[in-house]
Amino acid sequence: MSSDATKGDRIRELMATEGDAVAENTRGFNQGRYESTGRLDDYEELKAEARGIKEDAIARLPELIEEVRRTVEANGGTVYVADDAADANRYITELTAEERDADRLVKSKSMTSEEIEVNEALEAEGVEVVETDLGEWVLQVADEAPSHIVAPAIHKSREGIAELFAERFDPDDPPETAEELTMFARERLGELIEDADVGMTGANFVAADSGTMLLVTSEGNARKTVTATDTHVAVAGVEKLVPTVEDFSPFVELIGRSGTGQDVTSYISTLTPPVGSPVPDFEHDDGPLADGSGDDRDFHLVLIDNGRMEMREDEQLKETLYCIRCSACSNACGNFQSVGGHAFGGETYSGGIATGWEAGIEGLDVAAEFNDLCTGCSRCVPACPVGIDIPWINTVVRDRINRGEADPGQTDWMFEELVPDEEPGGLDLSTRIVGNYETLAKWGSRTAPIANRLSDAGPVRALAERVAGIDRRRDLPEFAGEPLVDWFEARGGSRVSADEAEREAVLYADTATNYVDVDRGKAAVRALEALDVHVRVPDLPGSGRPPLSQGMIATAESAAEDVYAGLATHVDAGRDVVVIEPSDLAMFRSEYEKFLPEASHERLAAASYDVMEYVFGLLENGADPSDLRAPAEGTGPVAAGKRVAYHPHCQARTIGVGEHATAVMEALGYDVRVSDTECCGMAGSFGYKHDYYELSMDVGEPIREQFGDTDRTVVAAGTSCTEQIDALLGDTPMHPVELVAPRE
Amino acid sequence: MSVADRSTFKRRLDSLGVTVTEGPESECAELIDEAAGDPAVGVALDAGSLPDRIETDPTTAELRAAHTGVTDAELGVAEYGSVAIEADGAGTEPVSLFVDRHVVVLREADLVPDMPDAFEWLGPRARDESTDVVFATGPSATADMGGLVHGAHGPKEVHVVLLREPGEDGSGESDATDPEVSADE
Ligand code: SF4
Numbered sequence: 001m002s003s004d005a006t007k008g009d010r011i012r013e014l015m016a017t018e019g020d021a022v023a024e025n026t027r028g029f030n031q032g033r034y035e036s037t038g039r040l041d042d043y044e045e046l047k048a049e050a051r052g053i054k055e056d057a058i059a060r061l062p063e064l065i066e067e068v069r070r071t072v073e074a075n076g077g078t079v080y081v082a083d084d085a086a087d088a089n090r091y092i093t094e095l096t097a098e099e100r101d102a103d104r105l106v107k108s109k110s111m112t113s114e115e116i117e118v119n120e121a122l123e124a125e126g127v128e129v130v131e132t133d134l135g136e137w138v139l140q141v142a143d144e145a146p147s148h149i150v151a152p153a154i155h156k157s158r159e160g161i162a163e164l165f166a167e168r169f170d171p172d173d174p175p176e177t178a179e180e181l182t183m184f185a186r187e188r189l190g191e192l193i194e195d196a197d198v199g200m201t202g203a204n205f206v207a208a209d210s211g212t213m214l215l216v217t218s219e220g221n222a223r224k225t226v227t228a229t230d231t232h233v234a235v236a237g238v239e240k241l242v243p244t245v246e247d248f249s250p251f252v253e254l255i256g257r258s259g260t261g262q263d264v265t266s267y268i269s270t271l272t273p274p275v276g277s278p279v280p281d282f283e284h285d286d287g288p289l290a291d292g293s294g295d296d297r298d299f300h301l302v303l304i305d306n307g308r309m310e311m312r313e314d315e316q317l318k319e320t321l322y323c324i325r326c327s328a329c330s331n332a333c334g335n336f337q338s339v340g341g342h343a344f345g346g347e348t349y350s351g352g353i354a355t356g357w358e359a360g361i362e363g364l365d366v367a368a369e370f371n372d373l374c375t376g377c378s379r380c381v382p383a384c385p386v387g388i389d390i391p392w393i394n395t396v397v398r399d400r401i402n403r404g405e406a407d408p409g410q411t412d413w414m415f416e417e418l419v420p421d422e423e424p425g426g427l428d429l430s431t432r433i434v435g436n437y438e439t440l441a442k443w444g445s446r447t448a449p450i451a452n453r454l455s456d457a458g459p460v461r462a463l464a465e466r467v468a469g470i471d472r473r474r475d476l477p478e479f480a481g482e483p484l485v486d487w488f489e490a491r492g493g494s495r496v497s498a499d500e501a502e503r504e505a506v507l508y509a510d511t512a513t514n515y516v517d518v519d520r521g522k523a524a525v526r527a528l529e530a531l532d533v534h535v536r537v538p539d540l541p542g543s544g545r546p547p548l549s550q551g552m553i554a555t556a557e558s559a560a561e562d563v564y565a566g567l568a569t570h571v572d573a574g575r576d577v578v579v580i581e582p583s584d585l586a587m588f589r590s591e592y593e594k595f596l597p598e599a600s601h602e603r604l605a606a607a608s609y610d611v612m613e614y615v616f617g618l619l620e621n622g623a624d625p626s627d628l629r630a631p632a633e634g635t636g637p638v639a640a641g642k643r644v645a646y647h648p649h650c651q652a653r654t655i656g657v658g659e660h661a662t663a664v665m666e667a668l669g670y671d672v673r674v675s676d677t678e679c680c681g682m683a684g685s686f687g688y689k690h691d692y693y694e695l696s697m698d699v700g701e702p703i704r705e706q707f708g709d710t711d712r713t714v715v716a717a718g719t720s721c722t723e724q725i726d727a728l729l730g731d732t733p734m735h736p737v738e739l740v741a742p743r744e
Numbered sequence: 745m746s747v748a749d750r751s752t753f754k755r756r757l758d759s760l761g762v763t764v765t766e767g768p769e770s771e772c773a774e775l776i777d778e779a780a781g782d783p784a785v786g787v788a789l790d791a792g793s794l795p796d797r798i799e800t801d802p803t804t805a806e807l808r809a810a811h812t813g814v815t816d817a818e819l820g821v822a823e824y825g826s827v828a829i830e831a832d833g834a835g836t837e838p839v840s841l842f843v844d845r846h847v848v849v850l851r852e853a854d855l856v857p858d859m860p861d862a863f864e865w866l867g868p869r870a871r872d873e874s875t876d877v878v879f880a881t882g883p884s885a886t887a888d889m890g891g892l893v894h895g896a897h898g899p900k901e902v903h904v905v906l907l908r909e910p911g912e913d914g915s916g917e918s919d920a921t922d923p924e925v926s927a928d929e
Binding site: 075132133134135138151153157158159161177178179181182183185186189190207209210211212218219220221223224227244245246248249252253260263264265266267268269270271272273275276277278280281282284285286287288289290 | 801802803804805806807808824826830831832833834835836837838839841842859860862863864866867870871874875876877878879880881882883884885886887888889890891892893895896897898899
């Protein structure tokens with residue numbers, strides 16, 4: 001948006017300074033996740049078990065808080081439930097600065113303590129705070145904030161850290177290699193830990209039945225922090241409670257794999273504090289380590305509410321509390337891979353799920369700052385070990401931002417006329433244009449080619465960029481003069497009569513297929529008819545995907561109702577619904593669950609197929625592949641022969657229909673290379689927006705790297721992918737169905 | 745404990761860079777002696793004995809100066825190559841942590857197949873005895889400084905002494921039934 005030019009600038013700057021390090025690390029973690037979870041036989045069962053435990057725990061939270069109070073106190077510790085950050089900090093500083101008169105507190109990395117900014121509170125009372133996680137310590141030395149919930153300093157390169165240490169510590173022999181840097185930090189931190197008075201940790205989980213906490217680290221800093229100091233303060237959000245110690249088990253197997261691809265982290269501490277180790281006295285170190293007086297330890301569990309109990313009452317934000325902070329969603333996220341958490345995050349949390357956290361803890365304003373970096377590509381959904389629908393939370397928050405920011409004084413009358421919808425009047429222009437793409441497309445098609453010529457004209461593009469934030473470097477879709485539905489009717493309907501047909505299918509003429517990319521619709525009709533399917537192409541409303549992407553939930557919901565109304569009779573008549581645009585199929589299968597009665601959603605979801613999935617199914621059931629177009633017959637764009645480069649759509653992959661195209665193409669004899677990036681970066685309309693143009697192109701960069709010099713024929717199913725790949729490779733890919741459909 | 749668990753455990757340790765030696769309980773002290781550097785501190789074992797050169801009642805200074813720490817483990821988790829070390833009044837936790845090499849003694853009988861078994865073992869002990877256990881898997885590690893480095897805060901190396909069950913073939917020797925486990929991970 002033009003009013004927001006600084007956002008684009010900041011993103012560009014972060015991509016330039018931190019982008020490379022973030023990309024390398026997150027992609028490495030993400031790849032590690034695939035490999036490590038792939039080695040689990042029962043991955044999906046573990047995820048279901050983990051989710052079940054969280055659902056139960058959050059439902060019973062008040063009861064678990066009382067239980068843990070009893071168990072921790074029975075062990076000799078203290079529990080304090082803090083309402084908010086100030087309350088928690090008051091308790092912690094009183095304990096540390098006053099009661100203990102501590103000079104130094106050593107801290108093991110904890111996002112919850114970042115959330116309450118306890119370091120600042122302690123330092124204000126004269127207590128030195130030292131972060132002991134190596135990455136966190138680097139940031140402390142550099143006076144920076146974490147950019148990732150698991151690996152806080154991934155945006156820093158080794159060279160950057162070496163420079164930092166050389167500058168800050170001026171050592172005789174400046175450390176350079178990873179090994180030297182690590183040993184340098186280990187030594188300095190070792191001394192600081194030994195002399196510390198209080199140790200602070202977070203907790204990954206706390207079991208109510210025993211007061212046992214689970215701490216996951218690789219470095220061993222949490223172990224040292226707890227062992228070396230006689231006072232242990234654990235800071236954890238109330239949502240970290242689970243009923244029993246046995247409940248830790250699935251999380252232990254999931255957390256490292258999900259986050260960094262480690263099967264387990266080096267150390268999984270299960271502490272039931274005060275812990276049983278003697279307190280080593282490093283100041284008088286000629287005394288025995290274990291002097292038998294092991295009872296002088298003190299433990300405080302500070303459970304933090306800070307908005308969480310309210311989130312629990314909020315049907316939409318509640319799922320955020322299931323989050324185990326593994327970071328899988330961040331690592332799987334195309335945008336995060338490009339800009340990292342310094343752009344894609346709020347005061348504390350970053351990445352896709354940060355919207356839920358920040359909205360619940362800091363408020364909508366903070367969440368609004370980065371919420372639109374979630375493009376809804378959905379690649380985080382299968383990555384999340386507790387099955388949180390993260391894009392949905394982002395959509396809900398976006399909707400609330402839309403409504404909350406709506407200024408009743410601003411009438412926006414002209415626009416209200418052009419694109420009436422269910423949303424409040426104050427929505428900004430680019431949101432509204434994208435959200436009402438269907439209306440625009442209908443109008444564009446009706447007035448093509450004038451609309452096309454207009455939309456290509458420089459002054460119009462400049463205006464669109466300035467007023468509506470649509471980047472002028474993007475080619476705008478060219479509207480077709482004759483929509484698919486009209487073409488089909490003019491041709492006299494299906495060439496396969498219903499009586500002779502193997503099956504009957506309704507081809508869903510989505511907005512893009514109907515008004516813009518009519519050719520792929522025609523190809524789909526030919527392919528289905530070649531396999532003896534009686535096809536219908538009724539005039540149906542848009543799926544609601546564009547408004548949903550803008551957080552216009554009410555508009556999307558009414559679209560869902562209209563689509564279902566239009567399809568219900570077909571579904572009742574036993575016809576299959578075949579969908580060309582993957583993001584629309586993903587709507588039918590996933591998001592419509594939120595909009596339609598359960599039975600309606602189930603019926604529609606069960607009857608709907610991706611066009612390539614459908615072709616695949618027909619071939620599996622005996623249809624003859626030789627009725628489709630094999631590579632040998634290829635001329636023109638397929639002249640390159642059998643070799644195909646295929647980019648499956650992000651949402652198609654999430655709902656598990658990305659690979660059918662590969663299978664069909666291979667069955668016909670094509671040699672297929674599949675892109676291994678999570679999302680092309682266009683993600684619906686995201687890449688059109690002026691502020692995000694460079695980011696979008698950067699997210700797509702791996703596709704250019706993989707397919708850039710290829711002599712392969714590039715195919716892609718999504719409309720947005722098509723636009724993006726055209727921009728990246730200078731060549732418009734075709735839909736896989738266009739490759740395999742017989743010629744006219 | 746099945747043969748499969750033992751070989752899974754050893755294969756896992758191998759892939760983590762953890763060295764393993766095996767023998768009957770009677771050879772425990774020798775196996776430790778071979779594995780431990782110098783100076784070494786330790787905590788008295790439940791099963792098997794320590795070589796004399798291990799300081800079992802160290803001062804804090806001796807702990808600080810030690811190269812190796814020797815402790816036993818309560819449990820091993822075959823599927824992950826993890827060993828469960830319990831914090832106790834004798835100092836098992838600091839002895840296993842503030843050193844460069846941790847030599848850990850585990851009885852084969854204390855090997856369980858997988859994590860759910862480990863947490864079923866832990867649950868009652870946590871509830872009834874307030875135990876503190878760390879499941880340690882390989883050496884301390886960090887990738888925060890631009891590359892994987894071992895020994896960030898804890899030990900750089902780990903060695904496991906696996907004590908065989910005397911019953912198995914009468915001698916404690918079980919190599920005959922032990923499938924080859926190196927280099928196939
Ligand atoms: S939302 Fe899911 S994937 Fe993301 S950090 Fe939380 S648990 Fe992990």
